[in-house]
Amino acid sequence: MLSQQLFNALALGCVYAVFALGFTLVFGVLGVVNLSHGAVFMVGAYCALIAVNQLGLGLPAALLLAFACAGALGLCIDVLVLRPLRARNAPHLIPMIATIGVGIVLSSLAQGLFGAANQRFDADALPGQSLSFMGLDMTALELGIIASSFGLMALLLLALQRTQLGRALRAIAESPRAAALLGIPVERLFRMTSFVASGLGGLAGTLIGLYSNALYPLMGQPILHKGIAVIILGGMGDIRGAMLAGLFLGFAEVLSVAYIGSTMRDAVAFGLLFLVLLLRPKGLFGSTQERKV
Amino acid sequence: MEWLDNFWAVYSNVVLSLGTNVLLALSIYLTLSCGMLAMANAAFMGIGAYTAALLSTHFDAPFALVLAAGMAAPALVALLMGAPTLRLSGVYLAMATLAFGEVVRIAVINSEDLTGGALGLNGIPQLTQWWTMLLALAGTLALLWRLRRARLGRAFEAIKEDETAAGLMGINVSATKLIAFTLGAAIAGLAGALNAHLTFFIGPGEFGFDRGVEILTMAVLGGIQNLLGPTLGALIVTLLPEALRSLRDYRLAVNGMILVLIVLFLPRGLVDPQALRAAWARLTQRKRAG
Numbered sequence: 001m002l003s004q005q006l007f008n009a010l011a012l013g014c015v016y017a018v019f020a021l022g023f024t025l026v027f028g029v030l031g032v033v034n035l036s037h038g039a040v041f042m043v044g045a046y047c048a049l050i051a052v053n054q055l056g057l058g059l060p061a062a063l064l065l066a067f068a069c070a071g072a073l074g075l076c077i078d079v080l081v082l083r084p085l086r087a088r089n090a091p092h093l094i095p096m097i098a099t100i101g102v103g104i105v106l107s108s109l110a111q112g113l114f115g116a117a118n119q120r121f122d123a124d125a126l127p128g129q130s131l132s133f134m135g136l137d138m139t140a141l142e143l144g145i146i147a148s149s150f151g152l153m154a155l156l157l158l159a160l161q162r163t164q165l166g167r168a169l170r171a172i173a174e175s176p177r178a179a180a181l182l183g184i185p186v187e188r189l190f191r192m193t194s195f196v197a198s199g200l201g202g203l204a205g206t207l208i209g210l211y212s213n214a215l216y217p218l219m220g221q222p223i224l225h226k227g228i229a230v231i232i233l234g235g236m237g238d239i240r241g242a243m244l245a246g247l248f249l250g251f252a253e254v255l256s257v258a259y260i261g262s263t264m265r266d267a268v269a270f271g272l273l274f275l276v277l278l279l280r281p282k283g284l285f286g287s288t289q290e291r292k293v
Numbered sequence: 294m295e296w297l298d299n300f301w302a303v304y305s306n307v308v309l310s311l312g313t314n315v316l317l318a319l320s321i322y323l324t325l326s327c328g329m330l331a332m333a334n335a336a337f338m339g340i341g342a343y344t345a346a347l348l349s350t351h352f353d354a355p356f357a358l359v360l361a362a363g364m365a366a367p368a369l370v371a372l373l374m375g376a377p378t379l380r381l382s383g384v385y386l387a388m389a390t391l392a393f394g395e396v397v398r399i400a401v402i403n404s405e406d407l408t409g410g411a412l413g414l415n416g417i418p419q420l421t422q423w424w425t426m427l428l429a430l431a432g433t434l435a436l437l438w439r440l441r442r443a444r445l446g447r448a449f450e451a452i453k454e455d456e457t458a459a460g461l462m463g464i465n466v467s468a469t470k471l472i473a474f475t476l477g478a479a480i481a482g483l484a485g486a487l488n489a490h491l492t493f494f495i496g497p498g499e500f501g502f503d504r505g506v507e508i509l510t511m512a513v514l515g516g517i518q519n520l521l522g523p524t525l526g527a528l529i530v531t532l533l534p535e536a537l538r539s540l541r542d543y544r545l546a547v548n549g550m551i552l553v554l555i556v557l558f559l560p561r562g563l564v565d566p567q568a569l570r571a572a573w574a575r576l577t578q579r580k581r582a583g
Contacts, residue, residue: 278378
């Protein structure tokens, strides 16, 4: 029974981690808390839904489409909203406020286009097989979610640590100005980061859409709030921290439902968030920094 | 005066909710003018609304006492949570207060015996009259107007410009921030208490993220350079959906669009005395030259 709970927690935690990856990537590189990430997540899920239900595509193609559409959306947000603010050198909070607006516009448009009611993937499009292993019931879907999440995390970590591109991104995270002086095409990498991060958001949306099989225009909001908790838990802008914290939140939620009661499930994330902010404001895995005058 | 009666019969709700929104915009103005982006005002409004509604439905308390409690309860909560939270700065503060709002919402939903849970509270007596609202609004505006000229208001300004420098000038930064935060919570609570006795019903959904964003939109739209800014912002955000009635489903999209466009093109809001003065100077100069 416990091992079954742990397995479910792993699947849930993986989705949180993928969502938080994109969220924290944007903060790390662009220095922006992108509060439209939840809405981008929702748009990705709906793209996959259209791909499966109306275009009759398979799941891999739907995931790819969700990545591409959400990524393109993220690119548009970057070019139309974030870049002008960067050019003006607006203080940190300003782009955050702007992305709140973007998120509201997107979810409200989705509500107008798709209606507020829950929508589902066609049942025959989902993999129905399940597997019993050492007393664990694992659906193909859950296994797929876990495998693809870990694959994405590994890919991203490798890209950031081992490639020239990753080194350039880390340089930008340190200081965009110094990076530009070193000849790194900062603006181009900002756009690329926005694309990839939003694409990851769209993928996470599709994964959770498949997992819970309920899509609705405001589905991005609860996950956005949890994503905030996750990236603060992991340390803002810290990729590895976000992964660990995402998995951690999945386990914390599932275990609290099992042992404390379902009413407390949503409070877990925020309780953790509060504690971390008060005790270790730079995240569980971060190091502290003094403010310089 | 018949047209006035007719007008009031149709639009009294809009006018009175305008009052609520001005109070809310002023409550976030207070923290913004002290350089903090705190997103907990919707939650404070909710705490005030629930406290007041419970008092008047269960205990038949006099309305003045109800309003006072509706202000005191969120102020107390703000005082308690502010002390540790306000050490955070910038985006961390914004996110902590956002999370606090969620905690309040979840707490309200889960304490069904007291708050009616997700179903909300029904049958709140309609005690808010137009003059109550006007009085509350005038009182708040007068207080804030006085505050701007006072030592405390100047301290807010100094902290907003540069926290470290303000501290070096001898301002007790954390205490000053806590005062701004608590006072903002009290004003939001007042708005909640008045609104609860206007609408007959309150539910946890009214005090969530959307409301928080709406409050922020009002302040950002009007600008926070002076008191006219948030007031004008609240006026526009309240009346716009009435004007765009045909867009009912997309009402929120309009709010979001306003937020984006203002941030992009009018970063200091609609009411920007500096720009106005500059424009005036240019105009008069041209006249003199011509």
